[in-house]
Amino acid sequence: MHAEFEARKARNPLLTEAGWRMFRLLHDHADAPRWNYQVGDRLIAADLPPVAAYRRRIAEQRPRWSPEPPEWLVRWLEQLRAQVPLFRQRLPLGFNIRRDWGYIETMQREDIALRIEQLVPQDADLSRLIVYETNGTSTGHALDVPNHPASVALNHPLLEFALAQHGVRPEFSAQHLACVNLGAEARTVIFPNVFAVWNNAGFAKVNLHEASWDAERAKRFFAQLQPEFLTGDPIAFAEYARWGIDYRPKAMISTATSLADALKQALQARYACPLIDFYSTTETGPIAYSSAEGEGFSQLPPDLWIEIVDEAGAPLPPGEMGEICLSGGRNPYLPLLRYRTGDFARLLPQGTPGDPAPRLVDLQARRPVLFRSLSGSPVHPLDIAYVLRTQLWLQHELLQRADASLRLRIRPGLGRPIDQDALRAGMAQLFGALPLEIIEDSQLGAHRPGGKVIAYRSELPEIPPAEGIS
Amino acid sequence: MSREGPSLEHLLRRLTETPSLFLDEPLIRKRGKVDLAAVASDLLLAIGGTLPTLKEANAFQPAKLAERNPARLLLIACWLLHDDWFVQRAELLGPIKTLLAEGLHELGNLIDAELFVTDPERREELVRLVLDALQLRPAGESPNQAADRLKSLDSLERERVIRASRARAEAERARKLRAEMEAREAREAAAKANREW
Incomplete structure (x- = not known):
């Protein structure tokens, strides 16, 4: 057993004896799902003081709206300019960052997808680099996003702050399962873990899908382990309710796609806990959380500057609807300079009584799209993305028409042709024998602002948001 | 001239x-x-x-x-x-x-x-x-x-020299970055857990 403990430390270097017991409790639980992956937080002792400092900073330096880039951002850019090739291109020598901010060319997903080496600072230490693979489910660009365990760890205090704003203070100790992340996909990785930033508290990523679990075992798992809070996308939360799981966490955090009001109300009514909607992306980390008081989403991190811009990249006045554009961030391998998210909102300078940070209202981001197979069962965009990842492509658009037939437009990458037979086989596994038209389009998205396309669209009648929730 | x-x-x-x-x-x-x-x-x-x-x-x-x-x-x-x-x-x-x-x-x-x-x-x-x-x-x-005075002021020429000296280091750096990003461990470590919250 001791050898296993030591081996686990390769993934969790700060694992304690108590943390190891929590890990084993999750890993060996009789009703656990069929774990299929191993992952750790990879944090070392030197990473923890910056997390504590960041926790204080989040509380003490709430973001404030300003019409021009804040001083910290200007200084940060001046420091990075010499090291980031893309910044050197975008900011000529002598460029007046503060005065001419609105004229800086915006960044887009394509810059990350195709030119990541232009973005990673030349002097950044790559020895602890990790890579997040995104499937481009919202804007159609698959991305590999480099990150650092220490900067990912800073997402934890951001989550703590949002929870606290909603009156939730979870127990973070090795005797508690802090969080379960819910999925509802045909294929995904699932694993137990502990987080050093939460004193070796437990974490589990599970999948509410018959391929890896069943409702009765899931019910017992949640009832016995009692996670402090749950995270997941709206589809997974709907599935949690549909499986009839009664366990009530202290909070539910909805991420990845936007949460429909009707589903939110239904979940809140059933589970009687705060349901916090998170606006977050892999490229940027957390951006905003649904305000505890008042409408919209309050900006979360103090080291991100939010602008709303028009199609040409010009800043729009407060209150006007436009694209959310971000600068700054914590990822040492992905500094953001006017990064267009592809999401739209209005920015209100005024905060709420509990948080002075500016708010995003009427957010139109990452709307969930549910497809149906020939048999009528739901197909998650992430499962489609797995099929698409077998091909080298830059962007895609999948449409399911009202008659359930499918049309896939795809922009091949690096001049390589798409293997249509392989794609058809993969899609048939998900959708059955529905008609599928595949169109290779080398110009897809090329003429749209930011190269954005609507990756997933369905003309099927909408699924009732509270389906399965009694 | x-x-x-x-x-x-x-x-x-x-x-x-x-x-x-x-x-x-x-x-x-x-x-x-x-x-x-x-x-x-x-x-x-x-x-x-x-x-x-x-x-x-x-x-x-x-x-x-x-x-x-x-x-x-x-x-x-x-x-x-x-x-x-x-x-x-x-x-x-x-x-x-x-x-x-x-x-x-x-x-x-x-x-x-x-x-x-x-x-x-x-x-x-x-x-x-x-x-x-x-x-x-x-x-x-x-x-x-x-000609001498223009050469001494020539920003483009200076930039070309800097770029030339930087080019090899940047190419090597890009190769190393790609290799690090392809490494199995780097991808395993980042399985979606806490990246978005």
């Missing part, structure tokens, strides 16, 4: 006196104020050219935000070239057209245009660069003197 041009001091003074109109924002996709195509057309007409066709004039018009700084530099160059010394020499029409069309773009991508008015070295660089493009040299200077 076959011929003597106007005096350096005269052109430097002209640059320091650049009217605000030529420092205003160039019109790009409905943003900005100054129509660069109109300003360039005015200059070419003044030197004795014919009224440019719409297509010729639009070639000067920046189409995207990324062309903003080169467009600002072009506006300043138009002011400089609107000096009587140039305007009275119709034989310069061809070289000036060429200069405006392609001679300043690279420099405009490198250095903020305003520095060519506010910074003494950059001011002198622009004047000498423009004269050199028109095969002229400042009045009173020998060809060698003019």
Whole structure:
């Protein structure tokens, strides 16, 4: 057993004896799902003081709206300019960052997808680099996003702050399962873990899908382990309710796609806990959380500057609807300079009584799209993305028409042709024998602002948001 | 640099006196104020050219935000070239057209245009660069003197040297980055757990 403990430390270097017991409790639980992956937080002792400092900073330096880039951002850019090739291109020598901010060319997903080496600072230490693979489910660009365990760890205090704003203070100790992340996909990785930033508290990523679990075992798992809070996308939360799981966490955090009001109300009514909607992306980390008081989403991190811009990249006045554009961030391998998210909102300078940070209202981001197979069962965009990842492509658009037939437009990458037979086989596994038209389009998205396309669209009648929730 | 041009001091003074109109924002996709195509057309007409066709004039018009700084530099160059010394020499029409069309773009991508008015070295660089493009040299200077002085101020040449010395290191760095990003451990460590919250 001791050898296993030591081996686990390769993934969790700060694992304690108590943390190891929590890990084993999750890993060996009789009703656990069929774990299929191993992952750790990879944090070392030197990473923890910056997390504590960041926790204080989040509380003490709430973001404030300003019409021009804040001083910290200007200084940060001046420091990075010499090291980031893309910044050197975008900011000529002598460029007046503060005065001419609105004229800086915006960044887009394509810059990350195709030119990541232009973005990673030349002097950044790559020895602890990790890579997040995104499937481009919202804007159609698959991305590999480099990150650092220490900067990912800073997402934890951001989550703590949002929870606290909603009156939730979870127990973070090795005797508690802090969080379960819910999925509802045909294929995904699932694993137990502990987080050093939460004193070796437990974490589990599970999948509410018959391929890896069943409702009765899931019910017992949640009832016995009692996670402090749950995270997941709206589809997974709907599935949690549909499986009839009664366990009530202290909070539910909805991420990845936007949460429909009707589903939110239904979940809140059933589970009687705060349901916090998170606006977050892999490229940027957390951006905003649904305000505890008042409408919209309050900006979360103090080291991100939010602008709303028009199609040409010009800043729009407060209150006007436009694209959310971000600068700054914590990822040492992905500094953001006017990064267009592809999401739209209005920015209100005024905060709420509990948080002075500016708010995003009427957010139109990452709307969930549910497809149906020939048999009528739901197909998650992430499962489609797995099929698409077998091909080298830059962007895609999948449409399911009202008659359930499918049309896939795809922009091949690096001049390589798409293997249509392989794609058809993969899609048939998900959708059955529905008609599928595949169109290779080398110009897809090329003429749209930011190269954005609507990756997933369905003309099927909408699924009732509270389906399965009694 | 076959011929003597106007005096350096005269052109430097002209640059320091650049009217605000030529420092205003160039019109790009409905943003900005100054129509660069109109300003360039005015200059070419003044030197004795014919009224440019719409297509010729639009070639000067920046189409995207990324062309903003080169467009600002072009506006300043138009002011400089609107000096009587140039305007009275119709034989310069061809070289000036060429200069405006392609001679300043690279420099405009490198250095903020305003520095060519506010910074003494950059001011002198622009004047000498423009004269050199028109095969002229400042009045009173020998060809060698003019060439040496331009070389010592040449931002583009300096940038080429820096880029050349950086190129190998950047290529190696890009290769290393790709390798690190492909490493199995790097991908395993980042399975979605806490990346978005």
